[in-house]
Amino acid sequence: YFTFQVKVVAVDAELSVFYEDSVHFDRDLVEFGTQGGVHVHKDGLTVTSPVLMWVQALDIILEKMKASGFDFSQVLALSGAGQQHGSVYWKTGASQVLTSLSPDLPLREQLQACFSISNCPVWMDSSTAAQCRQLEAAVGGAQALSLLTGSRAYERFTGNQIAKIYQQNPEAYSHTERISLVSSFAASLFLGSYSPVDYSDGSGMNLLQIQDKVWSQACLGACAPRLEEKLGRPVPSCSIVVGPLPGGEAHWRAASLAGMRLEEGDIAVSLGTSDTLFLWLQEPTPALEGHIFCNPVDPQHYMALLCFKNGSLMREKIRDESASGSWSKFSKALQSTGMGNSGNLGFYFDVMEITPEIIGRHRFSAENHEVCIQAFPQDVEIRALIEGQFMAKKIHAEALGYRVMPKTKILATGGASHNRDLLQVLADVFGAPVYVIDTANSACVGSAYRAFHGLAAGTDMPFAEIVKLAPNPRLVATPTPGASQVYEALLQRYAMLEQRVLSQTRGPPE
Incomplete structure (x- = not known):
């Protein structure tokens, strides 16, 4: 899930790409009226994307795959990536709908009433300066927050976005039972249940203690009440979150790092x-x-x-x-x-x-x-x-x-x-x-490599071993x-x- 499109790539056992396709939000989902996949609000600072656009995009791309004759029965593992920092707000009761999805109906139709916030904040948003100051003050300053979470407070980071929603729309926040990142939201659509946030994507929230890999209680408390229960427990990035089909998720930069090996x-x-x-x-x-x-x-x-x-x-x-x-x-x-x-x-x-x-x-x-x-x-x-x-x-x-x-x-x-x-x-x-290295699809290909890694996760095989078959980069300059x-x-x-x-x-x- 990129800002402007959703894209799929499939690789075979030799890690060669044999299928790819995409749905472009502006072109293929014009009814949502986005530009570059987003809505820039009148203040010039608030930037959001419609969550149902993301849901419908998955409907469309799976239908395109089906129409092309793609053999879903041969899929062994699935992994994905999402634009970093963006967040999705599931309404109370949504989990019951997720667990009882019908393959005969479009996802958009079934999930229409499942979100407490219809327009989700994305990484381009810079409207949370006040919340950033509050968070840094709560933990002892910018450097203290950086030591704890890996970054000083940034307006696009998810914790500050959640704080703004809680402060400006407390009713919607109180009716939210789960908050997903874009990556864990996409994984949840495939799982039929809430996917956990992984460590790597969780590091872009100003909420995760990067050394201990647990949510920071000080940061959670500074952002919103009962936040830990709405986020769920974070998990390692190569976790298998469903069997027999291994899966996982990450933000697109993490997947790019995997794609570039x-x-x-x-x-x-x-x-x-x-x-x-x-x-x-x-x-x-x-x-x-x-x-x-x-x-x-x-x-x-x-x-x-x-x-x-x-x-x-x-x-x-x-x-x-x-x-x-x-x-x-x-x-x-x-x-x-x-x-x-x-x-x-x-x-x-x-x-x-x-x-x-x-x-x-x-x-x-x-x-x-x-x-x-x-x-x-x-x-x-x-x-x-x-x-x-x-x-x-x-x-x-x-x-x-x-x-x-x-x-x-x-x-x-x-x-x-x-x-x-x-x-x-x-x-x-x-x-x-x-x-x-040819990285035209580095985030997508990296996700596919990580799915392959998920298949071998039980053997504790290093990622470098898994991707040995992938195309080698070309040497172009030495000192x-x-x-x-x-x-x-x-x-x-x-x-x-x-x-x-x-x-x-x-x-x-x-």
Whole structure:
């Protein structure tokens, strides 16, 4: 269940995809009037999706599979993923309807009266600033909440959304018997009973103690009464929640991590409109930036996530300004300039960055003097942008406890992963080889891999063993000799200058 569509992928015993299909909410369910699968409310902050749209989408996709001749009798295991943070509110009595569903009637018809909230808050919602402040205050501040739950309070996180519903619509909350995440909601439709929330998706709620993997009583109490009974007990991400058909669920990023087959020490870098870093961690260090989640494929480890807003759009701007709009010229600039860019460093944030919170462009000479010019020479400008983007990623990853290991692989995805010269800079800055993998359906394929893992869960077989048959990533860049010496010093300078820019652009402390 993505924001804009529901998608299905089936793999065979060799982990090859042999079936896929989708239902696009805006196109195939026009009666719900969504744009991009959501409704943006008048305040510009509240963003919801109709729960019955999600229900009807499952009806449609299963009918499409049936019409295509898909043989359901051959399905051995089922797993899924849902957009993270979104929540579904089951009305008192809904469990009885779920357990007595008829295969002869559409799900939408049978579940029409089963939800206490008809429009569910989703990850794009940013209307809960007041509830975020209340939650942080209740546990002793933002850093205390991060240490407890893996993240400071975020407006899209489910606990804060639940708190808002309780405060603004207490009657609907009191008539709610169960609260599901989108992933556990989807699993519940297949189970005919309430599916538990898994550790990995539960980590995106500001409610789960990530070390102990239990709900935090302090956080539950700060959000709403009787919340623990409405959430149910969280379970490991590879739990078999029904037999004989193993199943499970996760948020889409967790499923993507499975689809990209990350292992301990690996990094996935998604180079898209915004850039996202996935990290496999053993000993996380929760901070005020980024997120720590329970690892979906290894319950002893963790997954960190860092998001950088100034991604491809920033690269495209500098391409237009310094390479006449040509990616070929952009690549030649990276080839013609040396590692370290003769000491010239740049920060390029045309929109307010998330990690760190800086806006504007700032350029520094090798002597650490801010250079008050429109731009560096074109080739220098391009390398300063790319080196700066990748150095920021490494610095902030290390702040969350990440360290490059001898066996570390970097898996690059997204539009910019087609540029080999850009990936060479990534390999040089991180000091690790870069691979690319076809991840057009990484979340769906990852879910299928996890279903396969569920079949073997009783044997305690590691996930890495399960996916050995899957297509291997392709090696595209290895670190240039001498790169580690160049960037070791440069990374320290970049971190120091980032703090200088932060202190200049940030207002006085509250």
